[in-house]
Amino acid sequence: MPxxxxxxxxxxxxxxxxxxxxxxxxxxxWLAAGPTNLARLGPVERxxxxxxxxxxxxxxxxxxxxxxxxxARVYASEYYKQDFIRYSERLGAPGMEFKxxxxxxxxxxxxxxxxxxxxxxxxxxxxxxxHTPINRDFxxxxxxxxxxxxxxxxxxxxxxxxxxxFYLLNTGExxxxxxxxxxxxxxxxxxxxxxxxxxxLDDQPGPGGxxxxxxxxxxAELRDRQINAVRHLDRVMGKLYDLAxxxxxxxATSDHGELFGEDGYFxxxxxxxxxxxxxxxxxxxxx
Ligand SMILES: [Zn+2]
Numbered sequence: 001m002p003x004x005x006x007x008x009x010x011x012x013x014x015x016x017x018x019x020x021x022x023x024x025x026x027x028x029x030w031l032a033a034g035p036t037n038l039a040r041l042g043p044v045e046r047x048x049x050x051x052x053x054x055x056x057x058x059x060x061x062x063x064x065x066x067x068x069x070x071x072a073r074v075y076a077s078e079y080y081k082q083d084f085i086r087y088s089e090r091l092g093a094p095g096m097e098f099k100x101x102x103x104x105x106x107x108x109x110x111x112x113x114x115x116x117x118x119x120x121x122x123x124x125x126x127x128x129x130x131h132t133p134i135n136r137d138f139x140x141x142x143x144x145x146x147x148x149x150x151x152x153x154x155x156x157x158x159x160x161x162x163x164x165x166f167y168l169l170n171t172g173e174x175x176x177x178x179x180x181x182x183x184x185x186x187x188x189x190x191x192x193x194x195x196x197x198x199x200x201l202d203d204q205p206g207p208g209g210x211x212x213x214x215x216x217x218x219x220a221e222l223r224d225r226q227i228n229a230v231r232h233l234d235r236v237m238g239k240l241y242d243l244a245x246x247x248x249x250x251x252a253t254s255d256h257g258e259l260f261g262e263d264g265y266f267x268x269x270x271x272x273x274x275x276x277x278x279x280x281x282x283x284x285x286x287x
Contacts (some may be wrong), residue, residue, distance in 0.1 A: 010116035014164045015092035015285070016248040017111070018240070019061060020150075022233060022280075023054065023125060024268055025174040025254035029223065030280040033230035037238040041250055042284035045069070049256045052276045053269040055127050057255035058170065059134055064107040067253055067279045090249045090283070091115070091164075109137040111166045118165045122153040124172035147172040148229075149181040150236045159245050173233055174254070176267060178225035180232050189222060191266075219261040226258065241286050248286040254279040 022030075027046050030038070038044065047067035051057040064084060071079060080098055087096035093115060101110050111117035120140045121128075124147040128134060135141045144152060150171035159165055173180060177188040191214070237252070244250070257276045259265035268276050 007112060008114065008116045010163050011091075011093040013092050013247065014115065014117075015090065016159055016164045016166070016245060017090060017117075018167045018169065018244065018248060018250045020237075020240075020250065020252045021058070021061065021168070021170045022230070022252070022254050023170060023172045023175040024226075024256060024258045025230065025280060026226065026257045026260075026275065027254075027278045027280040029174070029226045029258075030230055032227045033234065035230055035234035035237070037234045037241065038230075038252055038282060040241070040287035041237075041252060041282045043282065045281045047253070047279055047281040048277045049254070049279045052256050052271055054125050054170075054255050055132070055134070058123075058128055058168075061253075061255070062107050062134060062168070063105050064101060064110075066251065067281050090251075092247060092249070104137075106136060108166065108168075112137045112139070116163055118160075118163050120157075120165060121168040121170075122156065123168070123170040124148065125170060125175070128170060146181060147175065148179050149173075150233060151181065151239065154236065154239055154243055157243060159248075164247075170255070171233070173229040174226050176222070176258075178222060178229050180229065189218070189225070191218070214261060214266055216261065219266070223260040244286045246286060249283065250286055251281075251283040253281045 030044060048070045049057050049067050050060040050065065064087065065080065066083065068079065084096060084098040084101065088094050100114070104110065108119045112119045119138045121135070121138050122142050122144055124144050126143065129143045130141045146152065150169065150173065153169050153171065157167060179188050256268050257278045258268050259271060259273060259275050262275055263273060265271050265273055
């Protein structure tokens with residue numbers, strides 16, 4: 001990569017930072033899968049997304065605000081402050097605090113222009129494509145050709161001694177239809193309405209895309225498919241650990257949950273339900 005920019009020298013010993021977003025993954029699907037590699041990263045926490053669907057949730061993540069713990073009797077400003085202080089440990093760079101992210105309040109801008117990081121995004125959901133405003137201050141930003149292939153992202157990742165790297169990886173094996181990359185698309189489950197919506201490259205139900213009533217067996221199968229996707233992703237995470245240098249902080253989480261029939265809901269987006277905000281969260285240095 002040509003060094004044409006004037007970005008500063010990174011702090012000595014700064015960590016690479018990788019944020020892995022398993023799109024639509026529920027906290028209880030992660031638990032049910034019992035992922036062993038993910039468990040090596042750190043204890044999985046039950047946290048809450050700030051938003052119920054992909055675009056606002058990723059904007060929030062890129063502000064540096066990770067899924068929250070919903071603490072009682074704490075002012076929002078105080079919570080944000082405490083949350084940002086944790087970036088000192090994550091980045092291996094002392095003195096992190098919220099006001100250092102001003103005025104952009106955008107992690108890629110801060111990491112690239114203030115800390116001298118290389119910044120990269122590989123995303124799977126078309127609503128996050130490179131023409132959207134979320135693509136700002138990234139050295140590279142790619143919508144992956146397949147929506148469900150995190151392993152293909154690993155093949156494109158590079159790290160070097162000169163500068164730490166920040167990677168946002170948004171992967172869709174855990175997104176409807178919960179398909180593994182080697183699974184023949186003709187065998188994917190097809191739900192009237194929902195699949196059409198998905199093919200329209202739109203993460204949201206739209207006019208005429210109203211899902212039919214789902215029977216319980218189908219919903220249970222879909223949930224099993226998401227759990228199975230976690231087992232697959234857990235193997236990919238093992239490969240990520242092998243690839244990443246020792247000084248790499250990894251955050252694994254989801255952008256929102258998913259409804260599998262609770263109270264008559266399926267999916268995510270225009271849903272206000274506990275399960276659409278409940279997400280798993282784990283972080284730590286690469287094991
Ligand atoms: Zn999403």
